Amino acid sequence: MPKITAAITGVGGYIPDYVLTNEELSRMVDTTDEWIVGHTGIHERHILKGEGLGMSEMGVQAVKQLLEKTGVSPDEVDLVICPTVTGDMIFPSTACIICDKVGIKNAFAFDINAGCSGFLYGYTIAKNFIETGMRKKVIVVAGEKMSALTDYTDRKTCPLFGDGAAAVLIEPNYDGFGMQDVTLHSDGMGRQFLYQKAGGSAYPPSEETVRNREHFIIQDGNSVYKHAVTNMSAATTTILNRNSLTSDNIDYFISHQANLRIIDSVRNRMGLEEEKVLINIHRVGNTSAASVPLCLWDFEKRFKKGDSIVIATFGAGFTWGAAYITWAY
Ligand code: UT7
Secondary structure, eight states: OOOOEEEEEEEEEEOOSEEEEHHHHTTTSSOOHHHHHHHHOOOEEEEOOSTTOOHHHHHHHHHHHHHHHHTOOGGGOOEEEEEOSSOSSSSSOHHHHHHHHHTOOSOEEEEEOOGGGHHHHHHHHHHHHHHTTSOSOEEEEEEEEGGGTOOTTOTTTTTTBOEEEEEEEEEEESSSOEEEEEEEEEOGGGGGTEEEOSSSSSSOOOHHHHHTTTTSEEEOHHHHHHHHHHHHHHHHHHHHHHTTOOTTTOOEEEEOOSOHHHHHHHHHHHTOOGGGEEOOHHHHOBOGGGHHHHHHHHHGGGOOTTOEEEEEEEETTTEEEEEEEEOOO
């Protein structure tokens, strides 16, 4: 029996039309384009507008594009995993909603909450279903409507986040392409630095929680920054060492797009050449779980079969990890 690896065989993506510029933000809070670009590298982010539209709206677009590009029919999909922290509702899962809207009827489907590391967690779960032969066509559709959790009176967080979704198809590969290695970690200590206080079972919604603005993202940016650099660097080092990878034999490095300075710090620590580091944060901001697959979507045309790609993520939890994949098409 040839060894089965779990390979990405297509990418779809969707970012909403509305562009929220730094200039518009500077009319909402006390900030400037210069501060935002200098401290984060973000020039603009996209926002999903429209009454009653949730994350599934974008996930559906990404999945439909993916199915069209790969020629796969909804009936063939046998597992759908949706990493998100901004699902349409607390329950049911957004994965189930997306399946219903797309017409995927032969899959089981669930959401995972791993913050900005959600895509890597989702791909790893998919890898295990594929490598054991239990599933043949898995979609990981990662999306966020971060604007729903963003406090547009808080200048420390509102410039950072954007909305978007991206979906990948993961299939068995018999030539060795796909995910080669992965390391994942979590540490709940991080919940004090990045969280949404109210809305869950500990602090259910009430007039008071709304009045106190406790349904928005709360972040201690400096602490998250330090943990992001340290942990993404450590996870990436593990992956490089375990697979005898150096800056010479990596084709591309994709980091979670949280802050250009974080990406630069990790790149410097790893000794990677600048042109190998893929970046789209300037136009989409931090899209949390969607950030890595949106980068894959943006740069898909550049990849060649066999390219070595290293991915690193860090997010709420804390959660973090890194993976080594080879491109399959
Ligand atoms: O995706 C999940 C993981 N999240 C992240 O990885 C985010 C990690 N953290 C960060 O990216 C950065 O810490 C931030 C972008 C959030 C903040 O950048 P910073 O360089 O760490 O700024 P700071 O928080 O140290 O603030 C420096 C100054 C402060 O003023 P004082 O106290 O020095 O007078 C802030 O009040 O900048 C001020 N400031 C702003 N000024 C203008 C904070 N936000 C703004 C703003 N415009 N938007």
